Amino acid sequence: MTPEGQTLLLDGAAALGLALTPEQVERFAHLLLLLTEASAQMNLTALREERDIVLKHFVDSLTCLRGGWLDGAGPEAAGPVLDLGTGAGFPALPLAIMRPDLPTVPLDATRKKVEFVERTAQALGLARVHPLVGRAETLGRDPEQRGRYGRVVTRAVAALPILAELALPFLREGGLLVAQKGPITPEELEAGTRAAAEVGGEVRAVDPFTLPLTGDARTLVVIEKTGPTPERYPRREGVPNRKPLFWQAT
């Protein structure tokens, strides 16, 4: 990582109230190198410039720590953290760099992305990261996965009603979905609120903010699992996206 990239990382994290240790900066630099090398070989992420990766992947991922919603996750009684639709490992890998104590499960339907996340977590010495390949619709019905997690994080994956249907089955009651999104319309929020109620959840917080240094609009939406998810959810693969609950697919 160039000195300019390191300054952006430190400034962006500081704007979120996070002071990075030299070891964390070193791990982010290593992640940047591995991501850049792998992106030359396969279609992992659209971002190629160091500035974009640092701000729009690393700092953006760290915004899942806003509000302290992930506090309390991790111990056996609270349950691990699932990153639903992790892609090249966002937010899971930056989160694990900040919180190596948290058992974190990055999940994605695309095997080559999950293999990249697994190799990278090993190379960075992030021993509590255990990636999983598969569709959320199917894994959310697997008795080993359903109700296993204390938190689900998810960034840039789907509209809120779809996320509610895919994520809530994985959570224990009292667990939280922390969804990192761009700007959210009142219609999407309304549909997400109704979908959450349908699958056993309630919206706890809607936190609009701007991404440090870029000024891009972001929203953190937090949904608590307040009751059981009915057996019929999630619906079979592809249906939540094609026919989102209470929402017109675009």
Ligand SMILES: C[S@@+](CC[C@H](N)C(=O)[O-])C[C@H]1O[C@@H](n2cnc3c(N)ncnc32)[C@H](O)[C@@H]1O
């Ligand atoms: C736009 S990418 C975002 C990746 C990453 N979260 C990020 O912010 O860079 C969406 C990812 O979600 C995954 N995904 C979408 N729907 C999924 C599902 N139903 N089950 C598992 N993975 C899914 C896709 O394979 C893709 O890698």
